[in-house]
Amino acid sequence: MLILDCPWCGTRDQSEFHCHGEAHIARPTDTEKMDDKAWGEYVFFRTNPKGIHYERWTHDHGCKRWFNAVRNTATDEFLAFYKPGEKAPAVGSDQ
Amino acid sequence: MSRYSIVSLLRNSLSYHQNWQRAWRSPEPKKRYKIIIVGGGGHGLATAYYLAKECGITDVAVIEKGWLGGGNTGRNTTIVRSNYLWDESAAIYDHAMDLWKGLSQELNYNVMYSPRGVLHLAHSVSDMQEIWRRGNAIHHNNIASEFLDPEQVKGMVPFMQMEGRYPVMGALLQKAGGTARHDAVAWGYARAASALGVDIIQETEVTGFDIKNGEVQGVRTSRGDIACERVGVVAAGHSSVVAEMAGLRLPLESFPLQALVSEPIKPVVDTVIMSNGVHAYISQSDKGELVIGASSDAYNSYSQRGSFDIIEDTLQAICELYPQFSRMRMLRQWGGIVDVTVDRSPIISKTDVKNLFFNCGWGTGGFKCTPGSGHVFAHSLAKGEMHPIAAPFSIDRFHSGALVDEGAASAVAH
Numbered sequence: 473m474l475i476l477d478c479p480w481c482g483t484r485d486q487s488e489f490h491c492h493g494e495a496h497i498a499r500p501t502d503t504e505k506m507d508d509k510a511w512g513e514y515v516f517f518r519t520n521p522k523g524i525h526y527e528r529w530t531h532d533h534g535c536k537r538w539f540n541a542v543r544n545t546a547t548d549e550f551l552a553f554y555k556p557g558e559k560a561p562a563v564g565s566d567q
Numbered sequence: 568m569s570r571y572s573i574v575s576l577l578r579n580s581l582s583y584h585q586n587w588q589r590a591w592r593s594p595e596p597k598k599r600y601k602i603i604i605v606g607g608g609g610h611g612l613a614t615a616y617y618l619a620k621e622c623g624i625t626d627v628a629v630i631e632k633g634w635l636g637g638g639n640t641g642r643n644t645t646i647v648r649s650n651y652l653w654d655e656s657a658a659i660y661d662h663a664m665d666l667w668k669g670l671s672q673e674l675n676y677n678v679m680y681s682p683r684g685v686l687h688l689a690h691s692v693s694d695m696q697e698i699w700r701r702g703n704a705i706h707h708n709n710i711a712s713e714f715l716d717p718e719q720v721k722g723m724v725p726f727m728q729m730e731g732r733y734p735v736m737g738a739l740l741q742k743a744g745g746t747a748r749h750d751a752v753a754w755g756y757a758r759a760a761s762a763l764g765v766d767i768i769q770e771t772e773v774t775g776f777d778i779k780n781g782e783v784q785g786v787r788t789s790r791g792d793i794a795c796e797r798v799g800v801v802a803a804g805h806s807s808v809v810a811e812m813a814g815l816r817l818p819l820e821s822f823p824l825q826a827l828v829s830e831p832i833k834p835v836v837d838t839v840i841m842s843n844g845v846h847a848y849i850s851q852s853d854k855g856e857l858v859i860g861a862s863s864d865a866y867n868s869y870s871q872r873g874s875f876d877i878i879e880d881t882l883q884a885i886c887e888l889y890p891q892f893s894r895m896r897m898l899r900q901w902g903g904i905v906d907v908t909v910d911r912s913p914i915i916s917k918t919d920v921k922n923l924f925f926n927c928g929w930g931t932g933g934f935k936c937t938p939g940s941g942h943v944f945a946h947s948l949a950k951g952e953m954h955p956i957a958a959p960f961s962i963d964r965f966h967s968g969a970l971v972d973e974g975a976a977s978a979v980a981h
């Protein structure tokens with residue numbers, strides 16, 4: 473079981489949380505100019521890295537708020553937690 | 568290659584089974600092949616076999632970073648069925664079903680395909696609506712399945728708890744569904760492909776591609792570069808990682824999916840029981856172990872582990888259906904990494920790199936389609952054009968929006 477540090481509530485079991493996948497995918501601003509290919513990329517395509525992953529979580533059974541985390545998907549080790557709007561922390565290269 | 572038969576069994580028993588021929592050759596990689604398959608799971612090996620057998624292309628190498636079937640092929644819970652909702656899915660999964668039927672004979676290797684039936688339980692009105700909808704849809708695709716009322720379910724699986732927290736209101740039964748032996752599928756295809764001239768190269772990782780002018784020229788591996796005309800990547804959970812080596816992104820996310828088996832007991836479940844409502848499924852192996860699985864962890868990971876709460880949820884559900892299992896010991900638990908698409912359908916496709924094809928996205932349920940997937944992918948690789956059954960599973964559907972949405976049919980991983 474993973475253990476997360478909610479930036480608002482502190483350390484809790486993963487079963488209280490829900491992961492929402494890759495973080496920092498900005499909604500495109502020039503949507504009227506976008507073709508199907510660009511829309512498809514935005515909606516469906518993901519980096520899915522083996523290593524450092526910036527991802528979104530919600531604390532469903534707690535404060536219900538959104539936050540971001542950095543995790544190494546090869547080891548499941550969390551490297552950082554931060555609030556939405558905060559700058560993504562730089563973490564060491566993939567171990 | 569010597570054939571397996573009663574005669575070869577007798578002959579080898581005289582030498583105490585010390586002199587069996589190796590099932591497949593392990594040659595040094597050549598400098599160049601016509602087609603390279605990346606990934607020696609069931610799908611990759613099946614692809615190589617059908618290339619050699621049906622397409623007449625034997626200048627083929629399968630490159631596997633670990634051992635054959637050490638990925639999801641050897642980790643899955645072996646459920647075989649074809650009762651999917653959409654026409655495109657029915658076509659490919661039922662194509663596989665046809666091939667399963669004669670596979671042991673064709674490969675001269677017992678893959679232990681056992682059509683013991685797959686029983687989808689319904690515990691609520693909405694479950695009933697789902698099985699009615701899917702059951703009726705698949706009737707149109709000539710996939711035989713039956714609706715059972717609670718009495719009939721009870722007749723089939725007398726030890727299951729019919730009332731209680733998850734009352735059984737009915738079930739959808741596909742009789743041709745069942746199980747097959749996962750390792751045997753990988754080994755059988757490997758042996759038959761090797762006999763036809765395919766080189767099976769284990770413990771060799773593909774680390775990159777040689778791409779010139781947007782066209783693949785070969786692969787880089789931990790044992791040196793190998794040139795080729797065409798590449799088929801069949802790397803399951805690691806597809807995104809391999810795609811990145813070619814500068815491609817895929818509409819995939821990789822999640823851990825777990826399974827567990829119990830200590831062996833006397834026969835108690837002679838079919839496959841699955842339930843979308845309670846998110847668990849169970850069958851019994853020929854050795855007597857209960858084989859149990861459930862849903863995947865809902866976060867990206869390559870750790871091949873999975874979290875404990877999933878096991879807890881799964882076993883809670885199983886113990887509601889079978890309270891008498893609550894005192895059983897589980898012998899082993901493991902995880903695989905499954906590559907999941909949003910529409911829960913596979914990707915069998917060309918890519919933006921010429922002559923680089925991908926067959927992936929089988930997610931939590933690709934074992935059942937091993938023969939079908941290998942067959943249509945082989946024909947696609949041989950021709951350079953997608954086989955008609957494979958065509959709807961092109962990567963382009965994520966741009967056009969023509970998804971093959973099997974989300975409902977595979978709410979439970981299987």
Ligand SMILES: Cc1cc2nc3c(=O)[nH]c(=O)nc-3n(C[C@H](O)[C@H](O)[C@H](O)COP(=O)(O)OP(=O)(O)OC[C@H]3O[C@@H](n4cnc5c(N)ncnc54)[C@H](O)[C@@H]3O)c2cc1C
Binds near residue numbers: 641809934935981
């Ligand atoms: C716990 C669990 C239960 C499941 N239950 C079922 C079920 O009941 N029914 C069902 O139909 N499906 C089930 N599945 C899904 C099924 O196992 C997969 O869809 C299927 O096995 C995928 O086939 P494959 O041959 O592509 O995968 P794999 O066997 O994973 O083959 C991919 C291979 O590629 C290799 N590879 C990866 N990267 C590289 C590289 N860079 N170089 C060289 N080789 C590489 C890997 O080592 C691996 O051997 C289950 C999966 C899991 C994990």
Ligand SMILES: [Zn+2]
Binds near residue numbers: 536
């Ligand atoms: Zn919180």
